[in-house]
Amino acid sequence: MLKDFENYLKNVRKYSLNTINSYISDINIFLEYLHIQKLNYKDVNHEVIRSYLKYLDEKKYKNSSINRILSSLNDYYNYLTKCKVTKYNYFEDINRPRKEKRLPNFINYSEYMSLLAIVEKEENEFLKARNLLLLEILFDTGLRVSEAVNIEINNINKKEQSIKVLGKGNKERIVYYGDYAKNYLEDYLNLRRNINIVDKEYLFLNKNYTRLTRRGVEYLISDISKKALLRQKISPHTLRHSFATEMLNNGCDIRSVQELLGHKSLSTTGIYTHVTNEVVRQEYLKAFKR
Structure with a gap:
């Protein structure tokens, strides 16, 4: 299904190659986590997602990176739900961590x-x-x-x-x-x-x-x-x-x-x-x- 989703991003959403690669990377990291936990991608629920967020926090991921990952996974599971591969997208219910307010650095x-x-x-x-x-x-x-x-x-x-x-x-x-x-x-x-x-x-x-x-x-x-x-x-x-x-x-x-x-x-x-x-x-x- 991941390959189908990749084609969807390319042909339907018309996303750039960099954006698609970012999506696929985020999703693959999550799938690898599920594999380590001996879980299937269809087993995802609120508890699994909270456990994954804790894992990302322990790995010192920034809030901005976690928000991007959640966005990628939300879109992926929306796609799976529409394709009737999964019954419900639990990522829709997850609150996003507050984004750090950082002023952009610049040179004079x-x-x-x-x-x-x-x-x-x-x-x-x-x-x-x-x-x-x-x-x-x-x-x-x-x-x-x-x-x-x-x-x-x-x-x-x-x-x-x-x-x-x-x-x-x-x-x-x-x-x-x-x-x-x-x-x-x-x-x-x-x-x-x-x-x-x-x-x-x-x-x-x-x-x-x-x-x-x-x-x-x-x-x-x-x-x-x-x-x-x-x-x-x-x-x-x-x-x-x-x-x-x-x-x-x-x-x-x-x-x-x-x-x-x-x-x-x-x-x-x-x-x-x-x-x-x-x-x-x-x-x-x-x-x-x-």
Whole structure:
């Protein structure tokens, strides 16, 4: 039934590959737990679920991760119930743990420039050009890393300086890039013209000239940030947070930021207003000492 559910997510719900993989991973972990407990997936009831939640808590899972797992299992058992494989979905009755309120971490412009300075030291001209463009696109557009690695050259409008991207739930949106990214893009594309490329349609390539992966970007950003000796650990998502914070700090309307980030709900974007308010508070405390 799990394979059927996977096909349902792909063909009916139209979920992205990353989302489907997350669902399947969550479900497989639960099925493995049931196997250890000598239980069948049809044996699930409130008691079994509470026992599993206790197990996750003991394994130090964060509330946000537990909520995601419960959501995956709820959808799976909804599917099983509709297919009449199980009689009732007990996950519907389970209260979700309260989500931790964490402000997103971000870097300021001077810290971002220190990342570019590290990339400028790269001796391989192709990798230097690619990494400069990659950093600028992430910082300049707020794209998710999964969206960035799937950028196709045909979806770049050089005249409008815009990119059509495929976001969560296979929803398309348009993002825009500035003049720095425009120049980095031209340099990078010029270098690509003399290379025998395998995945020609994709913008970002690895050193073997095939499509750059999400994991590859995460490793790259982490490595660059370590060399830059920044005050915090940097991930691709940090650059997304930084984009949103910069936009709001510079007076951009929150609904425009929501659209650019591809957030379904305005409340998701709203967390960045807390970040900008905290920046204002810190500046006030530094300036107004009594």
